[in-house]
Amino acid sequence: MSTTSRAPHLSWGPIALVAVGxxxxxxxxxxxxxxxxxxxxxxIAIPVVNIIxxxxxxxxYEAVTRLEATxxxxxxxxxxxxxxxxxxxxxxxxxxxxxxxxxxxxxxxIGYALGTVIIGxxxxxxxxxxxxxINNSRSKATS
Amino acid sequence: MSTTSRAPHLSWGPIALVAVGxxxxxxxxxxxxxxxxxxxxxxIAIPVVNIIxxxxxxxxYEAVTRLEATxxxxxxxxxxxxxxxxxxxxxxxxxxxxxxxxxxxxxxxIGYALGTVIIGxxxxxxxxxxxxxINNSRSKATS
Numbered sequence: 129m130s131t132t133s134r135a136p137h138l139s140w141g142p143i144a145l146v147a148v149g150x151x152x153x154x155x156x157x158x159x160x161x162x163x164x165x166x167x168x169x170x171x172i173a174i175p176v177v178n179i180i181x182x183x184x185x186x187x188x189y190e191a192v193t194r195l196e197a198t199x200x201x202x203x204x205x206x207x208x209x210x211x212x213x214x215x216x217x218x219x220x221x222x223x224x225x226x227x228x229x230x231x232x233x234x235x236x237x238i239g240y241a242l243g244t245v246i247i248g249x250x251x252x253x254x255x256x257x258x259x260x261x262i263n264n265s266r267s268k269a270t271s
Numbered sequence: 272m273s274t275t276s277r278a279p280h281l282s283w284g285p286i287a288l289v290a291v292g293x294x295x296x297x298x299x300x301x302x303x304x305x306x307x308x309x310x311x312x313x314x315i316a317i318p319v320v321n322i323i324x325x326x327x328x329x330x331x332y333e334a335v336t337r338l339e340a341t342x343x344x345x346x347x348x349x350x351x352x353x354x355x356x357x358x359x360x361x362x363x364x365x366x367x368x369x370x371x372x373x374x375x376x377x378x379x380x381i382g383y384a385l386g387t388v389i390i391g392x393x394x395x396x397x398x399x400x401x402x403x404x405i406n407n408s409r410s411k412a413t414s
Contacts (some may be wrong), residue, residue, distance in 0.1 A: 139305060147298040150357040154293020155286050158352060162282055182365035189366050209301060209363075214293045218359035220352075222325035222391035223332050226399065229392070241388050248365035249372070249384070256369065 142205050149210015153181075157215050170228070170236060174220045175244050181216030182248040186255025188212065191263065285348050292353015296324075300358050313371070313379060317363045318387050324359030325391040329398025331355065334406065 157177050164173040188208045192200050221244055228237035300320045307316040331351045335343050364387055371380035 142305075143298045143301050146301040147294040150297020150300075151290040151294035153297070154353055154357045155290040157293075157356060158286050158289040158348075161352075162285075178361040178365075181362040185362035185366045186369060189370070205301075209304075210297055212362040213300060213360040214297045214357040216361035216365075217356040218321040218361045218364060218387075218391065219324040219328035219355040219395075221361060222321075222359075222388075222395045223328045225388070225392045226329060226395040227332070229396075230399070237392075241392070244361075245365075245368070245384050245388060248361065249368045249380075252362075252365045252369040253372075256373070 145202055145205040146210040146213070149206040149208075149212075150214030153211040153214025153216075156211075157217065170240060171220070171224055174217065174224065175240070175247075178216045178221065178244055179248050179251045181212045183251040183255040184215075185212040186252035187259045188255075189252075190256040190259035288345055288348040289353040289356070292349040292351075292355075293357030296354040296357025296359075299354075300360065313383060314363070314367055317360065317367065318383070318390075321359045321364065321387055322391050322394045324355045326394040326398040327358075328355040329395035330402045331398075332395075333399040333402035 157173075160177050161171075161173040164176060166172060185208055188204065192204050192208070221241065225237045225241045228234075228240060300316075303320050304314075304316040307319060309315065328351055331347065335347050335351070364384065368380045368384045371377075371383060
């Protein structure tokens with residue numbers, strides 16, 4: 129098949145990397161969901177994958193963000209945008225929050241949504257700190 | 272290849288459906304991200320896909336949730352857990368929030384995180400309401 133007609137601004141390579149990472153991420157999320165049952169009305173598996181994914185993306189953001197070479201960019205697309213993006217999910221967080229509200233569990237809904245956002249931001253922060261500490265100890269070792 | 276050695280509790284079929292949906296969802300998210308540039312420090316594409324995905328999952332949740340047949344369950348796995356899960360992402364929301372905080376944009380961070388959660392829950396709710404209205408008008412038409 130000829131590729132000469134492809135417009136230069138279309139980036140099929142990055143999109144394919146994200147798709148492959150997203151497939152593995154989403155499959156991993158479903159695996160965790162099948163392994164961890166709901167706690168009453170609250171689906172525990174979704175906050176667990178979201179917080180693990182937030183930590184991983186924070187780590188990756190800091191570990192890879194200073195590298196500008198093509199392999200590092202591809203790694204960000206495959207593991208960050210693809211895997212972490214597919215592993216974590218915002219739509220389930222929103223739907224579970226809305227359904228808890230509908231079923232008159234307003235406090236559970238608020239605790240679930242705010243708790244995920246706050247703990248997720250802390251997990252991301254931890255990921256950034258750990259990657260930064262590893263980066264610093266490496267640059268000290270090589271200087 | 273023989274499948275007789277497969278333990279009955281392993282659910283490779285559902286995981287494969289989720290992986291396929293997740294690949295298309297993540298690819299779609301990357302496509303939207305390439306099309307919509309950041310607004311200053313805030314990545315507009317991520318809240319846009321998250322809110323669209325929340326609406327879609329809310330719609331799907333209500334439209335398909337009452338059906339118990341296998342095709343409906345497969346549709347939920349492919350489009351809900353897979354596509355909507357891969358299209359939306361929680362890890363970017365968490366990382367962008369943490370990075371805005373780190374860069375001393377605390378109010379932007381709080382507005383970004385809370386705004387996404389509140390607008391996403393409303394979008395889910397709209398999706399549920401629209402699917403419910405369509406369901407009701409269909410059951411009136413057939414009764």
